[in-house]
Amino acid sequence: MSRPLDAIDRKILKELLADGRLSMSELAGRVGLSTSPCWQRVRRLEEDGTIQSYAAILDQSRLGLTETVIIEVTLERHDDEVLERFGAAMAALPEVLEAYLTTGEYDYFIKVAVSGTAGYEEFLRKKLYKIPGVRHSRSCFALKCLKRSLSVVPEG
Structure with missing residues (x-):
């Protein structure tokens, strides 16, 4: 402890x-x-795991990934196999910056970095919609990042 x-x-x-x-x-x-x-x-x-790791933060636009897209995903079923397969697929996709299993209307909240609308369309068709169990998605493009933090800043 x-x-x-x-x-x-x-x-x-x-x-x-x-x-x-x-x-x-x-x-x-x-x-x-x-x-x-x-x-x-x-x-x-x-x-003790309070500090989990150290990392370099890259400028995604300098890497050609000029757009950040927030995608909400609904799965067809919620059994362990479908959830595990989808989670593993998200972890394996390099465009996926963050993926959360959530409550509410959608099952997953995913943040991806893509190269414009063409890169987004390619991500959807060639990657996201190829994952078995995806029923529906809804997306929005981020216009501007107002705050980015990798962790809560401790008070004190």
């Missing part, structure tokens, strides 16, 4: 969320610790 996060843990997480490439000495200075105790805390946060 992991211990509750204290104010210093939260400061560490906030700083790493803002810049995951900070050196340990830079991070320690920003949170008011010496390097060794800071390193021990970061290590503990990694080991």
Whole structure:
């Protein structure tokens, strides 16, 4: 069982969320610790799963994926096989940025990056609609990203 996060843990997480490439000495200075105790805390946060991973955030438009599309999907059935097959298919598609099993009118909420309307149409025809069990989808193009965060910013 992991211990509750204290104010210093939260400061560490906030700083790493803002810049995951900070050196340990830079991070320690920003949170008011010496390097060794800071390193021990970061290590503990990694080991207990609070810090799951570190990543580079890419500019999808520089990769030719100029549009973000939000797709809501309804499946024909909701048995374990259909749900697992659809979930595995979403995880395997490189265009899929996020996929959530949801409550409500639609079964899944999917965020994809595509190269314009032609790329979107190709994604639908050649990928999404080829997955067995898809009954219906509804989509909307994102006009502008107002906020993007990979995690909640810890208070404190």
